[in-house]
Amino acid sequence: xxxxxxxxxxxxxxxxxxxxxxxxxxxxxxxxxxxxxxxxxxxxxxxxxxxxxxxxxxxxxxxxxxxxxxxxxxxxxxxxxxxxxxxxxxxxxxxxxxxxxxxxxxxxxxxxxxxxxxxxxxxxxxxxxxxxxxxxxxxxxxxxxxxxxxxxxxxxxxxxxxxxxxxxxxxxxxxxxxxxxxxxxxxxxxxxxxxxxxxxxxxxxxxxxxxxxxxxxxxxxxxxxxxxxxxxxxxxxxxxxxxxxxxxxxxxxxxxxxxxxxxxxxxxxxxxxxxxxxxxxxxxxxxxxxxxxxxxxxxxxxxxxxx
Numbered sequence: 001x002x003x004x005x006x007x008x009x010x011x012x013x014x015x016x017x018x019x020x021x022x023x024x025x026x027x028x029x030x031x032x033x034x035x036x037x038x039x040x041x042x043x044x045x046x047x048x049x050x051x052x053x054x055x056x057x058x059x060x061x062x063x064x065x066x067x068x069x070x071x072x073x074x075x076x077x078x079x080x081x082x083x084x085x086x087x088x089x090x091x092x093x094x095x096x097x098x099x100x101x102x103x104x105x106x107x108x109x110x111x112x113x114x115x116x117x118x119x120x121x122x123x124x125x126x127x128x129x130x131x132x133x134x135x136x137x138x139x140x141x142x143x144x145x146x147x148x149x150x151x152x153x154x155x156x157x158x159x160x161x162x163x164x165x166x167x168x169x170x171x172x173x174x175x176x177x178x179x180x181x182x183x184x185x186x187x188x189x190x191x192x193x194x195x196x197x198x199x200x201x202x203x204x205x206x207x208x209x210x211x212x213x214x215x216x217x218x219x220x221x222x223x224x225x226x227x228x229x230x231x232x233x234x235x236x237x238x239x240x241x242x243x244x245x246x247x248x249x250x251x252x253x254x255x256x257x258x259x260x261x262x263x264x265x266x267x268x269x270x271x272x273x274x275x276x277x278x279x280x281x282x283x284x285x286x287x288x289x290x291x292x293x294x295x296x297x298x299x300x301x302x303x304x305x306x307x
Contacts, residue, residue, distance in 0.1 A: 010038030065104030164271025
């Protein structure tokens with residue numbers, strides 16, 4: 001049985017790994033990509049998504065999404081983390097295809113209606129497009145089988161500030177809306193993604209097994225791993241976004257806590273995800289643990305099968 005999946009993405013090096021993993025996974029039917037600002041601008045994200053899909057041999061729609069957060073001013077892209085064009089040291093790619101005319105939120109709503117109760121949306125960037133789809137269609141949240149979010153944390157704090165994880169920080173109001181929507185939300189946050197790492201030798205092994213696409217990921221990884229070294233982490237880079245894709249199809253590799261989640265939308269702690277907040281909020285499934293070796297090996301084995 002395969003999972004019908006749309007990835008909402010801001011590629012981004014670990015986004016690229018996530019997209020390639022989805023392309024290689026036999027248990028995923030990748031129906032499309034939607035793009036959003038975050039690691040890069042929305043225009044760069046759309047270009048990169050088109051390039052990554054074409055390079056992986058995928059013939060899928062790419063829908064351009066939001067250019068800025070719902071309420072707060074936009075932040076500058078994470079060039080230090082992901083490179084000037086989002087793909088590490090690679091120059092700006094030149095895909096041959098174009099994004100579809102339909103905006104991301106409309107595409108998400110339509111696909112959730114078409115695949116009611118079957119569609120998984122995996123958001124690995126800021127949640128602006130997902131929030132827009134919820135606002136556009138009151139049934140969107142329930143039409144999705146699940147909305148898997150790479151973002152936030154229960155106990156691990158932040159990575160862009162000491163309070164906030166980057167995807168939530170870039171649009172806290174959108175995240176708050178998604179967590180309060182009543183959808184079947186699964187949060188794959190820093191509590192688990194910090195623990196799933198790829199070392200230089202992991203990328204080298206994938207490149208050996210899959211020279212074309214694995215070699216491309218290895219080339220991107222040099223910049224990403226160097227960034228991690230600048231912040232004192234010398235055992236490789238965290239596989240944030242790919243881990244969320246794994247959770248879409250292998251939830252039994254994770255331990256979850258059933259809890260409501262609120263998001264701080266102002267002040268020093270803006271972007272912080274708060275478990276068990278005061279008040280009445282719907283519960284979601286927040287990952288608090290993982291079979292680290294299993295997730296790591298699954299990522300490695302799937303990526304090594306890339307063409």
